[in-house]
Amino acid sequence: MSEVNEYKCPCCGARLEFNSAAQNMKCPYCDSEFPVSTVENYNVELNNASGDDMSWESSGGTEWADGETANMKVYTCKSCSGTIIADETSGATSCPYCGNPVVMAGVFSGDLRPDRIIPFKLDKNAAKAALTKHIESKKLIPKVFKDQNHIDEIKGLYVPVWLFSAEADTNMCFRAEKKKRWSDANYNYIETSYFQAVRAGKISFAQVPVDGSSKMPDDLMESIEPFEFTQAVDFNTAYLSGYLADKYDVTREQSVGRANERIKTGAEMAFRDTVTGYDTVKCESSSVKLNNAKSLYALYPVWILTTTWEDKKFIFAMNGQTGKFVGNLPLDKGAAIRLFALIAAAVTAVCFVISLILSGMGG
């Protein structure tokens, strides 16, 4: 039995039907007509660019050497059950994720040893200055929030990340449109020309990070990117001195999905940039095959501060390497309404006076 193919309309994506009168493929929804051969080639290209092969070699992290973790103590937070590592001399008193007290649970053991670490480049004073600037530059946050912030409690924390590197072998189809407008005495015309842009090739990504800690919000960690991996060094416990460290509780296997999503989107964006000269461009199908896909386990430096306001938790983070600072702030609705009314009244008054002057000059 022969296979019945369904052909998609290049204009609207609906199912095309053969029109015997016109001897063309016609869309019953948008009335577009296309030659059979054009539609067939269009759909063949679409099908070619579908299906991914994004598998990764099992790598990243090594075993700890004997005695290497002897000075590393584990602290747990009874409130959020976060697990923090600190060396014997530094210690830890409060949880960097929720601010509640932590208790020492014992000597660190198990898990994998990070392959690489980016040491802190910016100190606590730089982090405090960045936080102060971040808060002071925002006009509509509650005054009490500014008063209550406890900037001194900002903590240096090494956050575990999985780093993914691969060459993406891609095949993509984009639908592009070009519009031309003109008018005559009776009508306005819009001519839309439809194109299929086929792109294939390779692009490499290096050390795409995925947050390895369930306590560290993923969006917060991604907001302080990028990290400059060229400054990473081989891991040594000496770098942890004076700082806290989190150990991964999101495995490499659990992180692969996000890595694939970022790499596929990154490849699509890069190839889309080669489709130029159109008014609109949309990716219709894409396939990505990964070559030489490897991963590493690393620790990245983050200055972190947690503040609770009106029973809601606010976390601020600064990239300990570049100084990029982020953190959502609450809105003082009263202040926003007052400012809105003030600006509206002032602008209305000015415009009204100008309109009176202009009408006076005209009359």
Next chain:
Amino acid sequence: MGFLISLVIGLIVAGVVVGSMVSKLKTVHMQKGAAAYTVHNSMNLTVNRDVFLGKKVEKTPRNTQTQQKR
């Protein structure tokens, strides 16, 4: 009439200014893609083909809202 127009302008300007300030309070978001981690000069385009599929003309009478399709 002049006051009403002034009021509308005032409300729009206030909305834009306050809206801009409110949007700056949110600085946390997931990244799209991995552009920052693209290996420099690693992109190699092996297929680069644009195919014209067809065209469609829509015309609209200049004095009415009715849209006709050819």
